[in-house]
Amino acid sequence: MILMNLNENILNNLAVASAPVSGEKLAAELCVSRNAIWKSINSLRRAGYKITASPRLGYMLSPDNPKPCAAMINSRLKNCRLILLDEADSTSTVIKFMAEQGAPEGTAVLAHRQTAGRGRLGRSFISPEGGLYFSLLLRPDFAPELALKATSAAAVAVCLALEKNCCEKCRIKWVNDIYINDKKVCGILTEGAFDAETGGIKYAVLGIGINITEPQYGFDSTIADRAAAVFGKSVVNAKKKADIVADTLNIFMDLYAELDNMSFMDEYRSRSWLNGKKVSYEKNGKLLEGSVVEIDETGSLLIENGGDITSLSAGEVSVKIK
Ligand code: BTN
Secondary structure, three states, X not given: OOOOOHHHHHHHHHHHOOOOEOHHHHHHHHOOOHHHHHHHHHHHHHOOOOEEXXXXXXXXXXXXXXXXXXXXXXXXXXXXXXXXXXXXXXXXXXXXXHHHOOOOOOEEEEEEEEOOOEOHHHOXXXXXXXXXXXXXXXXXXXXXXXXXXXXXXXXXXXHHHHHXXXXXXXXXXXXXXXXXXXXXXEEEEEEEEEOOOOXXXXXXXXXXXXXXXXXXXXXXXXXXOXXXXXXXXXXXXXXXXXXXXXXXXXXXXXXXXOHHHOOOHHHHHHOEOOOOOEEEEEEOOEEEEEEEEEEOOOOOEEEEEOOEEEEEOOOOOEEXXX
């Protein structure tokens, strides 16, 4: 069971209200004093929620409030249930903990910022306020290899959700980084827990980090040359952010239900950002260079090198700057 605190209860009330809600009504509904409501509203404002107060009418989430709350997203989700945290070390760590406690497939956690966000290949994923960082619990009954396909399906889901909500063309840098205008706006990391008895997957955690707006002081110098935010420096309201998360999760769950037939693969391949680019890559411990041909129908990257074609099924390539 998840216990909600007063702040979350107030937010969820305001999110579904079509008119201002009086302090008196909130107090009666949540069984607390009006003073407690007033204190909570002020702490929410300090946390960045824009809440207007009109005399005699009450409180309302302002149309330009930048921070979504759980109710805004959950009201649109089909097969998932999301918990929203102001801050987490890593939403994927939170989901792993919940998975061990028996949480069902479709449990999702979103945080406004992460203090120890994880990226692929042991890297950290810098996650300041201004991004959407969320993880989803999957309990697949398939072989570990298919988990890779779930990651590719997630890349397609993010592209479709972003294009619907921001109108920019999204491309996939194999394996699963999302690029807009040649810059990375999103990273995806799938982690699995294995069942030693069956050799199958006990559960998998799909983690998605999207840069929505540029951090207040710009991107960290280690990623500034290749990172971008979907909406640049523009202010993005909570509804748009909630729509992006809900659309991503809903589209992903539809693709995940048909993972076996890989219905998303044509879409995945057609979005390849690397096609035609010169890259360096590692194969059998050697650092090599070649030109990317395409992603094949199994999801492997095909690279041409001196007339030979190399196929990479996993790993990472770096684009050579000419
Ligand atoms: C990458 O680009 O290397 C993958 C980044 C994945 C980041 C997301 S943010 C939500 C989830 N929590 C994490 O700690 N990592 C993933």
